[in-house]
Amino acid sequence: KEGMGCEIKLRSVLRTLHGSNTCCIIERDETPMEKEIASLHRMEFQFSDIFYFCRKGFEAIVEDEVTQRFSSEELVSWNLLTRTNVNFHYVSLRLTVVWVIGVIVRYCFLLPLRFTLAAIGITSMIVGTTVVGQLPNSSLKNYLSEVVHLTCSRILVRALSGTIHYHNKENKPQKGGICVANHTSPIDAIILTNDGCYAMVGQVHGGLMGVIQRATVKACPHVWFERSEIKDRHLVTKRLREHVADKNKLPILIFPEGTCINNTSVMMFKKGSFEIGGTIYPVAIKYDPQFGDAFWNSSKYNIVSYLLRIMTSWAIVCHVWYMPPMVRKDGEDAVQFANRVRSAIARQGGLTELPWDGGLKRAKVKDSFKEEQQKNYSKMLVRNGSQGSLSAGTESD
DSSP states (O other), X not given: OHHHHHHHHHHHXXXXXHOSSOOOSSOOOOOOHHHHHHTTXXXXXXXXXXXXXXXXXXXXXXXXXXXXXXXXXXXXXXXXXXXXXXXXXXXXXXXXXXXXXXXXXXXXXXXXXXXXXXXXXXXXXXXXXXXXXXXXXXXXXXXXHHHHHHHHHHHHHHHTTEEEEEEOGGXXXXXXXXXXXXXXXXXXXXXXXXXXXXXXXXXOOOHHHHHHHHHHHHHXXXXXXXXXXXXXXXXXXXXXXXXXXXXXSOOEEEOTTOSOOOSSEEOOOOXXXXXXXXXXXXXXXXXXXXXXXXXXXTTTOOHHHHHHHHHTSSOEEEEEEEOOOBOOOTTXXXXXXXXHHHHHHHHHHTOEEOOSOGGGGTSOOOHXXXXXXXXXXXXXXXXXXXXXXXXXXXXXX
């Protein structure tokens, strides 16, 4: 018990020192390679230069700032959901009794109610959109489609015991625009559609998800792509531009990260969403992990296991910030625009901004990243060497 108390106090101190989003193990030196090695006043390769790269490698091994974003956020205190530390299975009889009571309440009382609500919401979504989809295109059809989507989304949010706080509603995405948000979970879409309707963009799926997609697209202009079309970036961009060009269509909802991050950071935004044109409406989503972990670790849990974990948590509590619309500036390319939007979302949500691609969740680091560091080092040596030659020539003269 004393050891556990010391550990909790240590974690609290570290949280205070390094912020609430992450608990750092080491203090990194953020000095760029050029400045750090150049500070040694060397004009040619020295064997000791390798220590800089060794230190950076050791730092990455001890505390990798990328892969830790693909696992659940570490909590300061236990929320009576799961045993997060295998070294402490038993603390006290009183705490064990409280945990057992919590398990009974969550699995025997909350889970059946939530499952019933989820079944009602999904069935209503399929039936309602199928019926509305039979109507001819008109303002009445659009109105009924929005009513069905909003009603069913709110039922599904109730199935998760969702408590959502929406801020700055005057900045809500408008028709003909593009809504971009950080991505933590598949339920992000339900969280947003609980407060307004969007046209979804994504890949065609099979099973129950495929049934829902085929039903909803009849009533709402969602943009679903086949797997072969997803690889054709130009075709995807063309279809999205056609959608945005129609100011009567619902705003497109896109998650530019392309994968789920554990809600402590925002990773690289894919530039495709920012090449379409039009107005971008940034949205920041921040979940409170104390009541339930909304992050989907797809490498560890399938969708069924994930939904079971969500529906057996205490609740899903989150904050949603609608941010002022942003447009691409003159002379700004798609990558710069994407980075500017990402920075705004990170600041608003209190998230760490990382330049890394979320695709590293499943793929290895590209060789081009390694070669870039090698090129930077070689350019530095060549530049210093040339400067050294000039200085030597001046002295000889």
